[in-house]
Amino acid sequence: MSLTGRRAVVVGGTRGLGEAVVDRLLAAGAHVIAVGRTAPAASRAHQVVTADVVQPRAGDEVAAAVRGSGGVDVLVHVAGGSSSPGGGHSALTEEHWQHELAWNLLGAVRVDRALSPLLRSSGAGAVVHVGSIQARMPLWDGTLAYAAAKAALRAYSKGLANELAPAGVRVNTVSPGGIAGPGADGLARRIAAARGLSEQEGMGLLMESLGGVPQGRLAPVREIAEVVGFLVSDAAASITGAEITVDGGTVPTV
Template identity: 50%
Template structure:
């Protein structure tokens, strides 16, 4: 546990985190557990080594999966105080816009936009009725810096998530619910490595060449490395905490300086 994390900061808080079985989601689950929260998370399959969090098996790319998770949160936790949408990623092939079929576009929207929309619709009313709550949507700097060869649909879906989040913040802020966005750059997770392998396979090159291609497409990372999942989790926890009680409708970038403009 980082030394700046108070062990009781989220004591008594009920926190729902999507995609908590690995990567940034897993780090976020652990961050809230370390600070005393009651945590529920969901994924399509339960990881063998997940401990401390209440787990729900659900495919959140479908409306039914969102209902399963929301119902479990209401029944087991009695409601949600903090809602963190981490679920996302890109499964589309490289090759630019012409390589993207109707099915690819639908799959990217169903993975990166609609789970947040559905869960918000199901769980924000109880926050608004109580007059308090925090929602954090994890988007991406690719909403401003898309990789045209490989992640056009992903970038468009994350841009839609960011715009939706701003609209939502205007609606529910007066009801006591804070909504913010975290937009990471390249985080080196299992999903990032899978993207590297997929790009290498589609180009016939090596993983090292694919990694270098991503860095070049991003224009480089001035900090010299991708972010770690734990670093993104720390920003999420800050925005969910009382320390950020006046931060609302904002989009926080954590990208090592990748975006070259202010």
């Protein structure tokens, strides 16, 4: 479905999944601004804006750039992750919690709040938040604060969708399980090297740590970006407040 004439912002659009989302939106004809903490040497986006969503001023910084380009119709929030140590809840300090919540919840809240007047005036606004299956399947040993922040993002997305629907703005969530790519490959290699196994066996153990992936493969960024591209298009005009899980069947419950 064409996005020709639509103005898009991809927060976390300079690498990995975000870069794949930028490519998907460009292919559909959108004008795309990518946001990241650092500007890459090269980007296919029309414009790159540097902002750190962990910082409260990030919303205003992104809004200033967007106003300069005339407005926004599509907002995709990809930035997020976990940098806390393993060891369960007692290993997590106040600072770890503040950082994970700022990175995975407040970043989206800040940019949404700053851009919502522009999205309302679009007439066909569409927001996608990238969550995680950990919102429903928290891995307490390594990423408890991250999982809690993604669960809060999920609840926030649903409420925002209900609030903005009458204004013609749709809000949805895409929740990946494990994502294939250099990060997962490196982790699988490290697991394999530590146990004297092949890379393929290392990947098998990585998938086992998620409780098993019924499809036997992690999702490539291109496939996740495809779901984002669908949700922001007019093909999904009646879909708001929804969550689409892209996890090869990892979450075992309905």
